[in-house]
Amino acid sequence: MLRWLTAGESHGPELIAVLEGLPAGVPVSLDEIREDLARRKLGYGRGSRMKFEQDELHLSGGVVQGVSIGGPVAIRVGNTEWPKWTEVMNPEPTELSEKSRGRGAPLTRPRPGHADLTGMQKYGFAEARPVLERASARETAARVALGAVARAFLRELGITLVSHTVALGDVAVPAGARLPRPEDVAALDADPLRCFDAGTSAQMVVEVDDTKKSGDTVGGIVEVLAYGLPPGLGSYVHWDRRLDSRLAGALMGIQAIKGVEVGDGFETTRRRGSVAHDELHVVDGEITRDTGRAGGIEGGMTTGQILRVRAGMKPIATVPHALPTIDTATGEETKAHHQRSDVSAVPAAGVVAEAMVALVLADAVTEKFGGDSVAETRRNLQGYLAAIPDQLTTAIES
Numbered sequence: 001m002l003r004w005l006t007a008g009e010s011h012g013p014e015l016i017a018v019l020e021g022l023p024a025g026v027p028v029s030l031d032e033i034r035e036d037l038a039r040r041k042l043g044y045g046r047g048s049r050m051k052f053e054q055d056e057l058h059l060s061g062g063v064v065q066g067v068s069i070g071g072p073v074a075i076r077v078g079n080t081e082w083p084k085w086t087e088v089m090n091p092e093p094t095e096l097s098e099k100s101r102g103r104g105a106p107l108t109r110p111r112p113g114h115a116d117l118t119g120m121q122k123y124g125f126a127e128a129r130p131v132l133e134r135a136s137a138r139e140t141a142a143r144v145a146l147g148a149v150a151r152a153f154l155r156e157l158g159i160t161l162v163s164h165t166v167a168l169g170d171v172a173v174p175a176g177a178r179l180p181r182p183e184d185v186a187a188l189d190a191d192p193l194r195c196f197d198a199g200t201s202a203q204m205v206v207e208v209d210d211t212k213k214s215g216d217t218v219g220g221i222v223e224v225l226a227y228g229l230p231p232g233l234g235s236y237v238h239w240d241r242r243l244d245s246r247l248a249g250a251l252m253g254i255q256a257i258k259g260v261e262v263g264d265g266f267e268t269t270r271r272r273g274s275v276a277h278d279e280l281h282v283v284d285g286e287i288t289r290d291t292g293r294a295g296g297i298e299g300g301m302t303t304g305q306i307l308r309v310r311a312g313m314k315p316i317a318t319v320p321h322a323l324p325t326i327d328t329a330t331g332e333e334t335k336a337h338h339q340r341s342d343v344s345a346v347p348a349a350g351v352v353a354e355a356m357v358a359l360v361l362a363d364a365v366t367e368k369f370g371g372d373s374v375a376e377t378r379r380n381l382q383g384y385l386a387a388i389p390d391q392l393t394t395a396i397e398s
């Protein structure tokens with residue numbers, strides 16, 4: 001079993017992340033985690049903070065000489081915005097000096113669509129600062145760092161992940177377009193929207209520009225693919241063992257994600273059963289499926305096909321052309337608070353979604369194959385595959 005937790009606020013000193021249950025012997029590279037943190041900042045449409053904030057990475061436990069040793073992996077990601085917030089966000093009671101008064105002014109104009117108002121009601125705050133500090137997707141930097149470690153573990157077992165943007169507002173990648181493969185990741189990261197179709201990406205750039213010009217924000221859809229998965233991760237025997245349920249929960253747990261699809265998802269509901277599933281045939285003595293409509297999951301278990309899941313992100317709630325709200329200090333109608341925000345963070349959400357899928361898959365792998373070292377996990381995986389009778393053998397798509 002893998003467990004993970006994050007702590008820290010958007011303008012606090014740092015984010016903290018812990019991953020417990022990782023077997024020993026996984027190569028963990030600081031550079032690789034840094035690269036992933038940098039990928040999370042990519043994407044046309046992100047706000048100014050992405051340009052000046054650095055993610056200061058520290059590995060504080062669980063890795064020695066570049067290899068996991070079986071103990072909890074502890075990661076710190078420093079917020080370089082912190083020096084401006086040392087008074088307002090100080091853990092000890094601190095009198096605000098003149099320079100911090102503006103920054104520390106009570107936020108009493110909650111943004112519709114953000115956590116502000118309900119967070120104030122629920123936790124008993126008179127203003128939204130303590131709410132937005134933790135609700136903020138700054139926290140996703142910690143998850144991406146953990147996801148990079150989970151991905152390194154999966155790679156040792158021949159499992160690789162890819163994420164990409166498939167829609168931004170109304171602009172979508174055409175149906176039937178080729179799926180990006182692991183060797184396409186560099187090209188994806190070089191694209192301003194992390195979109196694999198150059199023509200669609202160019203239209204998405206225009207969509208971001210138009211949205212920005214009109215003082216608005218825009219959402220979209222990201223897709224995560226996993227190659228090289230063995231059949232049988234997850235289970236049908238109980239709802240909370242179903243891999244699709246666990247993936248959906250993990251993806252919905254990302255800020256601003258409002259919908260999840262597995263495989264063809266809602267499109268499947270519009271089809272007749274005869275064209276909705278992935279038929280079984282025998283080719284060269286091996287069971288094969290010609291289509292991937294189910295997204296590589298049947299009965300809550302991986303089938304050995306490419307795993308394909310999608311997450312839909314709503315438009316950013318901090319709309320520059322601010323939305324009507326109530327000033328909770330006066331009870332009067334006013335406009336929501338706004339300083340800066342992303343126009344779109346859809347490409348970044350793809351990188352976060354990839355991290356969450358990596359964590360869920362790594363958890364499912366440790367559950368099925370166990371192992372205190374990655375060598376043991378690999379042996380158990382190989383033994384399991386070898387024990388599947390020939391007449392039940394399917395190809396693993398990698």
Ligand SMILES: Cc1cc2nc3c(=O)[nH]c(=O)nc-3n(C[C@H](O)[C@H](O)[C@H](O)COP(=O)(O)O)c2cc1C
Nearest residue numbers: 114115135136137255256316317318341342345348
């Ligand atoms: C990568 C990423 C960046 C985000 N950036 C912003 C932002 O700049 N402004 C904003 O209002 N919301 C942003 N959000 C979304 C909010 O964090 C989210 O809407 C808020 O926490 C409320 O949660 P909910 O939308 O799931 O209800 C971002 C989300 C992600 C995943």
Ligand SMILES: C=C(O[C@@H]1CC(C(=O)O)=C[C@@H](OP(=O)(O)O)[C@H]1O)C(=O)O
Nearest residue numbers: 047049135136137138141255340341342
């Ligand atoms: C800091 C990050 O994203 C932030 C997520 C976010 C929100 O409300 O979720 C609001 C913005 O923060 P600020 O209001 O300070 O500019 C984003 O910049 C990040 O992703 O590293």
